[in-house]
Amino acid sequence: MPMKTLKAAALAFVAACLLPAAAAQPPIKIGFLGEFSGPQAGLGQDMYDGFMLGIKQGGGRLGGVPVEVLREDTQLKPDVAVQVTRKLIEREKVPIIAGITFSNIMMSVQPLATRREVFVIGTNAGPSPIAGEKCSPYQFVVSRQGDQQAEVLGKYATQKGYRRVMLLAPNYQAGKDVLAGFRRYFKNEVVDEIYTPLDQFDFSAELARVSAQKPDAVFAFYPGSPGVNFVRQYRQLGLADSTPLMSVAVVDGVSLPALREAALGVLLGSTWGPDLATEANRKFVAAFEAAYGRTPSEYAATSYDAARLLDSAIGVVKGNVADKPAFMAALKAARFESIRGDFKFGHNHFPIQDLHVFQVARDEKGRIGLKTVETPMKAAQDAYHSGCTMR
Numbered sequence: 001m002p003m004k005t006l007k008a009a010a011l012a013f014v015a016a017c018l019l020p021a022a023a024a025q026p027p028i029k030i031g032f033l034g035e036f037s038g039p040q041a042g043l044g045q046d047m048y049d050g051f052m053l054g055i056k057q058g059g060g061r062l063g064g065v066p067v068e069v070l071r072e073d074t075q076l077k078p079d080v081a082v083q084v085t086r087k088l089i090e091r092e093k094v095p096i097i098a099g100i101t102f103s104n105i106m107m108s109v110q111p112l113a114t115r116r117e118v119f120v121i122g123t124n125a126g127p128s129p130i131a132g133e134k135c136s137p138y139q140f141v142v143s144r145q146g147d148q149q150a151e152v153l154g155k156y157a158t159q160k161g162y163r164r165v166m167l168l169a170p171n172y173q174a175g176k177d178v179l180a181g182f183r184r185y186f187k188n189e190v191v192d193e194i195y196t197p198l199d200q201f202d203f204s205a206e207l208a209r210v211s212a213q214k215p216d217a218v219f220a221f222y223p224g225s226p227g228v229n230f231v232r233q234y235r236q237l238g239l240a241d242s243t244p245l246m247s248v249a250v251v252d253g254v255s256l257p258a259l260r261e262a263a264l265g266v267l268l269g270s271t272w273g274p275d276l277a278t279e280a281n282r283k284f285v286a287a288f289e290a291a292y293g294r295t296p297s298e299y300a301a302t303s304y305d306a307a308r309l310l311d312s313a314i315g316v317v318k319g320n321v322a323d324k325p326a327f328m329a330a331l332k333a334a335r336f337e338s339i340r341g342d343f344k345f346g347h348n349h350f351p352i353q354d355l356h357v358f359q360v361a362r363d364e365k366g367r368i369g370l371k372t373v374e375t376p377m378k379a380a381q382d383a384y385h386s387g388c389t390m391r
Contacts, residue, residue, distance in 0.1 A: 025319050027068040030310075031088035031097040033081065033109065036073040039199075039225035042254040043101050043299050044073070047123055049292055050300030051098060054307025057287070062307065063314025070094065074101075076198075078108040085109050089116050095321045096121060098306055101299070102223075103127035103146060103174035114138040117324060119331070121310065123303040126350065127173050128180075132387030135348045140331050142309055143302040144271050145350050145382035146174050147181025149248040152355035153219060153269040154185030155376045157246060162216040164191045168206060168230075169221040171195035178221040178248055184383060191215045201229045207237050215243060223249035228258050235262045251360050252370075253297025260368050263360040271351075272301040272340050273358045273370045281339040295369065305338050312336040342379070348388035352381045 032051060034044030048071060060066055070092055074081040088094045089112075097113050098121040100106045106125035113120050114136035122141035130136070131145045157165060167182060167190060169175035179193060191213050194206050210218055218239070222230045227250035234240055246267045253274070256263060274285050274295055284304055288296040296304075313330035314321065321327045334345055346352050355377040358370040 025065055027066040028062070028096070028314065028319065028321060029092055029094040030067055030069050031085070031092065031094040031099075032069050032071045033074050033084065033097060033099040033105065034071070034101050035076050035224075036071070037075055039201075040076055040101065040223065043124070043224055043297075044099070046254050046297045046299040047099055047101060047303040050288065050296060050303035051123065051307050053284075053288055053291055053300075054304050054311065056291070058311060062311045063316070063319060065314055065319035074105050076102060076105070078104055081105045081108045082112060085112050089113065089118055095119060096310070098310075099123055099303070100125045102172075103177065104172050106130065107173060110134075110136065110139055119321075119327070121306050121331075123306045124299055125174065126382075128177050128384050129173075131348050131350050131382050132384035133389075135388035135390055137328060137349070137390055140309070140345065140349045142306040142351065143298075144353065144355075145384065146177040147184065148355055148377075148380060148382055149269040149271070150178045150181035150219070150221065151185045151269075151380075151383075152357060152377045153246045153248070153267065154182040156267070156269070156357050156374070157182075157217060157219070158185065158187045159376065160217075162188065162244075164189045164213075164215045165217050165219055166190070166192045166194070166210055166213060166215045167219050168194045168196065168203075170198040170200070170226070172198050174223075175221055179219075181383070182219050199226075201226055203230050203233050204237075207233055207239065210239060210243065211237060217244040217246060219246045220250055221248045224254075227251070228255050231255075231259050231266065232262050240265060252299070253295045254299065256360065256368060256370075257294065259360075264362075264368065266360045267373070268358045268360070268370060269355065270298050270358060271353055271355055272298045273356060273372055275370065275372055276340065276356075278339060278341050280337045284339045301339060305336075305340065305343070308336040308338070309334060346381050346385050347391050348382070348385045349390070350382050350385065352379055354378045355380050 036044045072084040103125045120139045126145040316330035357373040361371040
């Protein structure tokens, strides 16, 4: 072999030996669960887009390691969620499952995955049982416990002097959690508490009861398309002009483009809003709008934070997520810059964070969006953490 060829081969061999281990590592598979069909498809899509934005910004890598995201539609059916979760674990051998929009889906997926020592990185659903006695060291909920967004509005309603309030929500785990959260901090009278089917879209009968009872304010929780219908009917019946509407998951970045003027004045309890004054948040909102042509919702924001959390933790273990104690410790440490500001996990692996009240309003350019009103709860921990035996 000519000397020039030998030198080239030797240099190539040395260069290959010096390449980072991550370059030769196969992609880490991440299952992503959400609703991608039916009336709630917009929520799942926003979650997925926020998560994927975080990965795209890393050049298709998290922690410097290539990742492959396997998206699955749970169709808002627990049996389907179990089926696709088993497929991800048994056939695809995923070490991580992320996403999960609804609490009834989380309650189906979390026990199945965590028993197999698969990490669940929740980006929206935060049902009370897994914050308490059914917590797991393999679960990390990046969003919040389901009651908390209602708790901040319960406190706000008390501070505003509302004496009589009516509550409405779908009849499932999250609906019950949310109304319990509002009641926990509201110190005055709950006039009525109405639960409706999860797939209900016509609220005329319920709103007639509101009109008849004349409360000082209404609190409602209706994620996805049902929330759009609820707000429209609320305004059509003239209630928006006389009775303040407080909400969780009724008005957000997903529903506002459809609601526009109909949502003006509606109050929202949340951990995040597009006008939060952190540098990381300003960059996220600008990047999301540039990538997708729309303002992100909280579903996108918490999913983006989940990608940033994984980026940090995978980097700490240098891609070796099979070292489960080390990866678990890296996730718990949460050494990433959250777009929400200060962020840390409690002992039950739910966030300790600020909770805000936002209002739908026009900005200085006349655009309809969410404006921060105040932050009644700071560094708040969920109400169920004491039931979790992890320490």
